[in-house]
Amino acid sequence: MLEASGVMVFYENMLALNNIDLNCPDNGVIGIFGANSAGKSTLMYALSGIILDIQHKEKMRGGERISLFGEIRHNGEAITGLKAHQRAQRGIVLCPERRRLFPESSVFENLAIGGHLATRAQARETMAFVMELFPALKKLTRRAAGFLSGGEQQMVAIGRALMAQPKVLLLDEPLLGLAPSIQHIVVESIPQIRKERNISVIVTEQYARPVIPYVDYAYIIENGSAVMEGTSRELFENPDIKAAYFGCG
Amino acid sequence: MFYDILVYGFIQSLALVLMAFGFSLVYGVSRLPNFAHGAIYVLTGFVAWVFFKQAGLPYFVAAVLAIAAAGLLGVLIYYLILKRVRGMEVSEVIATYAIGLALLEGLRYLGFRGSTYTLPPALDGVSFIFDVPVDHQRIFLVVLGFAMLATIWLLTKYTRIGRALKGVAQDERAAMMLGIDSDVTAAIAVALGSMLAGVAALIIFPLGSLVVEEGYKVLIYAIAVCVVGGLGSWAGTVMAAFVLGYSQYITVAYGKPHFQMVVMLLAIIATLIIRPSGFFGRQKQLQERV
Numbered sequence: 001m002l003e004a005s006g007v008m009v010f011y012e013n014m015l016a017l018n019n020i021d022l023n024c025p026d027n028g029v030i031g032i033f034g035a036n037s038a039g040k041s042t043l044m045y046a047l048s049g050i051i052l053d054i055q056h057k058e059k060m061r062g063g064e065r066i067s068l069f070g071e072i073r074h075n076g077e078a079i080t081g082l083k084a085h086q087r088a089q090r091g092i093v094l095c096p097e098r099r100r101l102f103p104e105s106s107v108f109e110n111l112a113i114g115g116h117l118a119t120r121a122q123a124r125e126t127m128a129f130v131m132e133l134f135p136a137l138k139k140l141t142r143r144a145a146g147f148l149s150g151g152e153q154q155m156v157a158i159g160r161a162l163m164a165q166p167k168v169l170l171l172d173e174p175l176l177g178l179a180p181s182i183q184h185i186v187v188e189s190i191p192q193i194r195k196e197r198n199i200s201v202i203v204t205e206q207y208a209r210p211v212i213p214y215v216d217y218a219y220i221i222e223n224g225s226a227v228m229e230g231t232s233r234e235l236f237e238n239p240d241i242k243a244a245y246f247g248c249g
Numbered sequence: 250m251f252y253d254i255l256v257y258g259f260i261q262s263l264a265l266v267l268m269a270f271g272f273s274l275v276y277g278v279s280r281l282p283n284f285a286h287g288a289i290y291v292l293t294g295f296v297a298w299v300f301f302k303q304a305g306l307p308y309f310v311a312a313v314l315a316i317a318a319a320g321l322l323g324v325l326i327y328y329l330i331l332k333r334v335r336g337m338e339v340s341e342v343i344a345t346y347a348i349g350l351a352l353l354e355g356l357r358y359l360g361f362r363g364s365t366y367t368l369p370p371a372l373d374g375v376s377f378i379f380d381v382p383v384d385h386q387r388i389f390l391v392v393l394g395f396a397m398l399a400t401i402w403l404l405t406k407y408t409r410i411g412r413a414l415k416g417v418a419q420d421e422r423a424a425m426m427l428g429i430d431s432d433v434t435a436a437i438a439v440a441l442g443s444m445l446a447g448v449a450a451l452i453i454f455p456l457g458s459l460v461v462e463e464g465y466k467v468l469i470y471a472i473a474v475c476v477v478g479g480l481g482s483w484a485g486t487v488m489a490a491f492v493l494g495y496s497q498y499i500t501v502a503y504g505k506p507h508f509q510m511v512v513m514l515l516a517i518i519a520t521l522i523i524r525p526s527g528f529f530g531r532q533k534q535l536q537e538r539v
């Protein structure tokens with residue numbers, strides 16, 4: 001169970017996340033929807049601990065001041081002060097926006113690096129699972145990741161995150177820039193991951209429509225604040241939300 | 250003359266690979282420009298000399314201990330100093346350069362001056378390659394240069410730590426998300442880089458004498474190779490070592506050995522003016538597609 005309470009992030013004086021409370025139960029799928037600059041990635045960085053690295057690097061190079069408030073708990077323990085790699089060791093693994101693959105490494109090597117925390121047996125087993133989840137990757141294992149199409153890259157990115165043996169997988173805009181047919185493959189992988197790996201998934205998107213059938217519960221954020229939350233059915237039946245996030249009247 | 254340039258240019262190129270690769274590795278993984286690289290090179294030479302000549306250990310043992318000491322020094326330098334300044338670019342340069350100065354001037358202060366110190370070659374004898382006489386220590390240098398590259402390559406391909414280094418070198422933050430600790434990888438990189446400097450020293454010093462001034466020279470050579478090759482690009486480092494190695498040897502062959510340093514400095518300046526990212530840097534196509 002991953003919980004956030006009262007999470008606030010300021011970039012200098014700009015409030016990017018305002019008092020966010022979030023609750024992700026074991027083996028649940030949570031959606032986070034919001035327009036550009038709503039604060040989705042900032043929330044993902046806060047949950048995964050990457051925000052601490054951003055904060056530290058900005059401080060070292062004399063850049064902007066980033067202030068963090070609130071608490072994040074995993075299985076009841078506060079992890080607010082843990083660094084990203086420590087949170088990954090606890091099973092909170094981020095698959096970032098725009099994928100950030102290791103471009104010069106092959107697909108196989110990307111997955112192998114992703115298996116840093118896995119035992120040999122786990123790595124072998126997860127690698128087989130990823131190939132089953134995304135059969136398109138089977139013939140690409142030796143290709144440099146930088147040369148893949150966007151859809152293929154996204155599949156590798158999800159596979160690489162799975163290699164780290166997550167308990168909570170954070171997917172930041174996995175459908176960004178993908179053709180509808182590929183979006184379908186990526187979205188379909190979410191229920192399969194949940195079922196076969198027995199883990200939770202928190203997924204962000206600008207448009208809720210492709211993902212909403214697969215989430216249990218969702219939050220809508222606007223300008224850093226959670227303006228609405230509910231089960232996917234509740235949100236789907238709300239006329240305002242429907243117009244803004246489902247792309248239909 | 251042609252074969253002379255061919256053979257000795259090749260040797261000089263491998264010597265540059267040995268001198269520069271550690272610097273390149275550290276920069277590639279941790280983005281720290283290690284200006285103490287040359288000092289660690291010299292220090293390893295003197296540590297081996299002390300173990301060998303004063304402690305009376307067999308040379309092989311002295312060499313292994315000296316290289317291990319270089320690795321340990323690398324870890325200490327990272328955790329005690331570099332970790333605290335990492336990310337402040339000016340401080341990184343000042344701190345590493347200060348460490349280098351302290352080590353080199355410290356050695357001078359301890360009395361390691363003049364050219365009376367020497368390390369023994371690992372191999373004696375001379376062979377002829379294309380009718381050019383080459384002593385066995387230089388052949389050993391070439392073999393070890395390739396062995397070092399092969400070891401690093403195998404390390405990054407088949408070991409957990411090596412793969413972590415390769416991941417961090419390409420995208421530090423993405424590596425963190427996968428559970429890789431960037432302080433550990435940086436410390437390992439500095440340690441490995443220092444050990445590579447040490448290996449280079451123990452192979453190259455026997456060709457001349459053990460002097461503190463070599464530290465400054467090796468630092469500039471390493472920087473020149475890495476700048477021309479594209480900072481952080483390991484393949485670029487090797488290619489640049491060959492271009493500069495041959496250029497240097499050609500100046501020697503035409504009777505201007507004192508131009509070797511000029512070649513390196515000109516290479517740095519020319520690269521920074523014409524193509525600051527280096528001539529053999531990462532290919533643009535490989536950059537992430539959006």
Ligand SMILES: Nc1ncnc2c1ncn2[C@@H]1O[C@H](COP(=O)(O)OP(=O)(O)OP(=O)(O)O)[C@@H](O)[C@H]1O
Binds near residue numbers: 011039097
């Ligand atoms: N490092 C930063 N420094 C200053 N402002 C930032 C920084 N990162 C994000 N922001 C700002 O914080 C707000 C939230 O950004 P964030 O990237 O979290 O939005 P997002 O919902 O992920 O948007 P998108 O859909 O475009 O990915 C934006 O206004 C953005 O400009």
Ligand SMILES: [Mg+2]
Binds near residue numbers: 041173
């Ligand atoms: Mg975003």
